[in-house]
Amino acid sequence: MTILFTLPKPRRRSPAAKPRPRTRPRSAAGRRPPRPGKRRPGKNFFHxxxxxxxxxxxxxxxxxxxxxxxxxxxxNGKNKEPSQPDEVLGVPVHTDYLPEGIEGRPGIQRQVKWVVIHETGNPAAGSNAAAHNTYIHKKAQTDSLSWHYTVDESEIYHHLPDNEVAWHAGDKLTKNGGNLNGIGIEICINEDGNYDQAVDNAAKLTAYLLHYYKLGTDHIKQHGDFISKNCPEIMRNAGAFPAFVQKVQGYLDQM
Ligand SMILES: [Zn+2]
Known part of the structure; x- marks a missing residue:
């Protein structure tokens, strides 16, 4: 921020000017008349x-x-209200926040800097977004475990306000870390689901969040960027993360 102040130049009396007489004539009443140009106290102080x-x-x-x-x-991340979408590019979003004051919801307000991509690592049939919502509502009562969204092939569950810390990245409260500054998204990999469609829905959600928080695709992170963990496992093993980022960019371009 640069601010220029232009101050008026101080007036100088010209050297040729007549010196002011030391004494001024008294009035008939014996009082001196007010000196011309003299500042009266309390007036024009800022001049x-x-x-x-x-x-x-x-x-x-x-x-x-x-x-x-x-x-x-x-x-404090209060420059923006947390987003609470009902749907993202046609995918319904169910908001079912964890209650305040439990282990999984420490209530720490923060600034959003990353969208952190995970996979659930749970291939069991039925382990979809709704099942993970039920799971995290139980687990977070007693465990420091939580994340913000779970995505499957047909819907999204929103478990925590975006502007609050969740315990998903395994990096405690490291400065600029996944927990402190990341929105955690879990992608379902259940064998009776459609993984590719779930990834596509996660790309839509990621694009929505980047757009909302005015961030670029360089703010998409993998869980494995914050600690040594092979997550999101299927995406990493397939070398498909760059393609995921491209997909997000494609949706961003539509917004
Ligand atoms: Zn993970």
Missing amino acids: TPAGRRTLLALILVVLVAAMAGVSWWRY
Whole structure:
């Protein structure tokens, strides 16, 4: 931020000007008439050099306070209300937040910097998004385990507000980490589901979130970027992460 102040040049008396007489004539009543041009106390203070300095100092104080306020606001992630979509590009989103005050919902407000892609690692039949919603509502009561969204081939469950920390990345509260600053998305891999369609729906959700939080595709992360873990496993084993990012970019271009 650059702010230019133009201060008026101080007036100088021309050297040729007549010196002011030391004494001025008294009036008939014996009082001196007011000196012409002399400032009366309390008037036009900001036109004096001291006044201008005070004004400048006040402006600087206000600016510094405003900048500090904006930093605090951004740090606390309160520059944007968390998104709570009903649907994303035609895929229904069910909001069923974990209750406040349990292990899996520490209630720590943060700034969203990443969308973190996971796979559930659970191939059992029936392990779809609804089943994982039921699972996490039980598990998060007592365990430090949670994430924000689960996606299958037909729907999405939203388990936590985006602006709150969840325990999905295994990196505690590392600065700029997956837990502290990432929205965790779990993609279902159940054998009776359609994995490719689930990945496609996850790409739609990822694009929606990046668009909403004004982030680019370089803010898409894998769980394995934060700790040594092969997650999302199927995507990584197939070398398909770049294709996923491209798919997200394709949906972003439509927004
Ligand atoms: Zn994971």
